[in-house]
Amino acid sequence: DVKVTQSSRYLVKRTGEKVFLECVQDMDHENMFWYRQDPGLGLRLIYFSYDVKMKEKGDIPEGYSVSREKKERFSLILESASTNQTSMYLCASRLLAGRADEQFFGPGTRLTVL
Amino acid sequence: GESVGLHLPTLSVQEGDNSIINCAYSNSASDYFIWYKQESGKGPQFIIDIRSNMDKRQGQRVTVLLNKTVKHLSLQIAATQPGDSAVYFCAEAFTGGGNKLTFGTGTQLKVEL
Numbered sequence: 434d435v436k437v438t439q440s441s442r443y444l445v446k447r448t449g450e451k452v453f454l455e456c457v458q459d460m461d462h463e464n465m466f467w468y469r470q471d472p473g474l475g476l477r478l479i480y481f482s483y484d485v486k487m488k489e490k491g492d493i494p495e496g497y498s499v500s501r502e503k504k505e506r507f508s509l510i511l512e513s514a515s516t517n518q519t520s521m522y523l524c525a526s527r528l529l530a531g532r533a534d535e536q537f538f539g540p541g542t543r544l545t546v547l
Numbered sequence: 548g549e550s551v552g553l554h555l556p557t558l559s560v561q562e563g564d565n566s567i568i569n570c571a572y573s574n575s576a577s578d579y580f581i582w583y584k585q586e587s588g589k590g591p592q593f594i595i596d597i598r599s600n601m602d603k604r605q606g607q608r609v610t611v612l613l614n615k616t617v618k619h620l621s622l623q624i625a626a627t628q629p630g631d632s633a634v635y636f637c638a639e640a641f642t643g644g645g646n647k648l649t650f651g652t653g654t655q656l657k658v659e660l
Contacts (some may be wrong), residue, residue, distance in 0.1 A: 437590070468650075473555055475636060475652040476591070491647070523590055535581065536648060538590030 436460070437539035439524055445545045452511040454542050456524030464527040465507035466536060467491075467499065469520040476523065482507055514546045555634065557655040566624040568654045570637035575618060577639035581648065582611060582622045585634045594622070594635075624656075632658045 440455035458465065463484050468476040468491075478491030480499040488499050496518060500508040507526075511518055521543050525536040560566045572580070578599040583591035597604045597611045597620075604611050610623040620637050634655050638648040 473652055476650040478647060481647065525590075535593045535596065538583075538592070540588075540590050 437524055437526055437537050439522075439539040439542050441542050442540065443543050443545075445547065446511075446514050447547050448515060450511075450514050450546075452514050452544065452546075454509040454511075454522055454524075454544070456507045456509070456526075456539055457505050458507075458524075458526040458537070459505065460526070460528070460537075461504065462526035462528050462537075463504070464529070464536075465501065466525040466527070467497075467507065467509045468523045468525065469493070470523055470541070471520050479509065514544075516546050518544065519546045520544060555653055555655050557657060559657045559659055560627050561659050562627060562629060564627055566622075566627045566631070566656060568622045568624075568635050568656065570620040570622075570651050570654075572618050572620060572637065572639045572649075572651070574639060574641060574649070575615075576641045576643065577649075578642055579640045580611070580613060580620050581638045581640075582609075582620075583636045583638065583650075584631075585636065585653070587633075591636060627656075627658050629658050629660065632656055 437458045466481040467479045470476050477493050479497050482488045482501040485504050498510045521541050523541045524539040527536045581596045582594040584594050585591040595606045595611050602613050608625045612621045634653045636653045637651045640648045
């Protein structure tokens with residue numbers, strides 16, 4: 434079974450802090466994704482990566498950056514956390530580049546910014 | 548069904564009844580569609596997918612119907628069980644768009660005993 438893990442289930446940070454959310458997948462998937470999920474808005478794509486050291490902006494990249502130094506790990510970075518970044522963050526991975534296919538999701542990290 | 552907005556649509560069904568969850572997608576070029584189930588406190592889980600060259604696909608207790616003419620997708624769950632209670636999302640993708648998935652806002656399914 435594909436396993437996507439996220440470093441924390443719950444996280445509380447203060448405004449202005451730098452926040453790292455880590456995601457690891459164990460199935461040698463090329464593609465990885467970061468979404469945020471808010472009530473009534475569904476899942477919105479922040480950033481994605483087709484392969485190591487590659488990154489592409491999603492629909493709402495402002496206030497975020499990402500890092501993909503190794504194939505299995507995709508990190509989401511909030512350089513200076515703000516209260517409007519309080520949300521559920523979901524990481525996903527997918528096997529093949531260039532092909533619409535099932536994405537496997539991690540359990541999510543619920544981030545609260547005070 | 549799913550819609551854009553701040554309130555999550557809710558569908559309540561009796562245990563044992565069939566459930567139908569609807570989704571209107573936006574991009575006529577989309578050629579791949581997925582239904583996900585998200586239980587409380589968990590990430591979305593794949594249920595079933597369908598490609599645009601099909602109009603129906605069946606899985607175990609679930610059926611997805613695709614109507615490309617009106618850009619409509621539905622998920623039918625037969626003999627709904629308490630374990631089916633969750634939020635259901637549809638997602639669309641098209642090959643020319645980098646295969647990024649665009650998700651609907653979700654429908655909350657509540658199964659009443």
